[in-house]
Amino acid sequence: MKYFSSSATNKVDAKGRVSIPAPFRKVLAAEGSPALYLRPEVQGKPAIEGFGAAYFEKTAEALEQMQPTDPAFEALADLMISRTSSMPLDETGRIVLPALLREAAGIEGEAIFVGRIRTFQIWKPENYYALQSDMRATAEANFDKMPWGSS
Secondary structure, X not given: OOOEOOEEEEEOOOOOEEEOOXXXXXXXXXXXOOOEEEEEOOOOOOXXXXXXXXXXXXXXXXXXXXXXXXXXXXXXXXXXXXXXXXXXXXXXXXXXXXXXXXXXXXXXXXXXXXXXXXXXXXXXXXXXXXXXXXXXXXXXXXXXXXXXXOO
16 A cells, blocks of 8 residues: 655645645555545644545444434544545546635645655644644654564
8 A cells, every 4th residue: 555655745725725745645545535635733722634535434334333312422523523524526636625624724725745654734834834844853762662563
């Protein structure tokens, strides 16, 4: 399976139209995803999460393992399913970012797409770059937590 990797900054027009980076479209096509799924970033960062149908299904299957009357299920289902939008890509690979998602992430004029393996994030570039030094420090402090296996 291919992964969402790299980053790209694209223009966002006044109507919220933006081109999904070609490498990201290739990942969606490789998995046969009929649409792109978008939701607010689930840990409270000012970003949008994007992914294909396989990741959406994996999320739904994980939630289905929980008791539907559990308040944690209700909260997670609301955060991870109810706020997810299915977005068709036009023939040129563009979508319209919903206004609520653009506003939540502060996106206007430009957006940076950032690969996250099975998902990607869409940020206002300035917000993303403002976090870089903290993310780098966290990464440097945690390299030893990656299970590299026996090779």
